[in-house]
Amino acid sequence: MKKVRTRFAPSPTGYMHIGNLRTALFEYLIAKKDGGDFILRIEDTDQGRKVEGAVDIIYDTLKTCRLNWDEGPDVGGNYGPYIQSERLSMYKGYALDLIEKNGAHYCFCKECELEAQRKEAGDSFKFVDPCKNLTKEQIQEKLDHNEEYVIRQTIENVEKTSYYDEVYGQIDVDADVLEEQVLIKSDGFPTYNFANIIDDHTMNITHVVRGNEYLSSTPKYNLIYDAYGWDRPTYVH
Numbered sequence: 001m002k003k004v005r006t007r008f009a010p011s012p013t014g015y016m017h018i019g020n021l022r023t024a025l026f027e028y029l030i031a032k033k034d035g036g037d038f039i040l041r042i043e044d045t046d047q048g049r050k051v052e053g054a055v056d057i058i059y060d061t062l063k064t065c066r067l068n069w070d071e072g073p074d075v076g077g078n079y080g081p082y083i084q085s086e087r088l089s090m091y092k093g094y095a096l097d098l099i100e101k102n103g104a105h106y107c108f109c110k111e112c113e114l115e116a117q118r119k120e121a122g123d124s125f126k127f128v129d130p131c132k133n134l135t136k137e138q139i140q141e142k143l144d145h146n147e148e149y150v151i152r153q154t155i156e157n158v159e160k161t162s163y164y165d166e167v168y169g170q171i172d173v174d175a176d177v178l179e180e181q182v183l184i185k186s187d188g189f190p191t192y193n194f195a196n197i198i199d200d201h202t203m204n205i206t207h208v209v210r211g212n213e214y215l216s217s218t219p220k221y222n223l224i225y226d227a228y229g230w231d232r233p234t235y236v237h
């Protein structure tokens, strides 16, 4: 059996609160019950929303509650770095690989084009990306002209997608409600939505334990795991 590895992955976009601590406690207990590892990872890809002092509060709170981590930014480990902003160089390569595997595509749309679609569609807005129809040559031409782009997830030929959550049970979702989310932003930074998958996979995380606000995004993450041919983790929302 694989060694259990859980992670606490807070974003320093605000001060740690009791909900975060509760998540960390479950992650710690799930790992320790089976002699596994509890990892601390700081998810700071949203640099614009970073709050001064938030990381120190994370360290202090976990230490005060004796939720000692086996690997993390300050103690190191075999799967580092444990701060996302120090892992930036690897995400782009994974995104390009995902394009090759038809799990993502370049999108050169400007915000105004998205806005026009949004206005027309009203409440039922779901972005239909014209860039999916670009030929390889057209894409190359745009790249050669240094046109700004993002890399978006491609969701095609999927009708339904399902997964099992240890708390919520079977979750079935119609693929047409899933947005083709941005994975790499125009500044080259990954979104949380992409970085969490790459990090959980490359850090050998077995159990993803997090708040239930991520239940509805998880089907999109699963399609990315599937596109790479990677095992999905066990989910505990």
Ligand code: GLU
Pocket (backbone or CB within 6 Å): 008, 009, 010, 011, 043, 192, 196, 209, 210, 211, 214
């Ligand atoms: N960085 C995310 C947050 O703070 C964590 C989500 C996760 O554990 O995957 O909400």
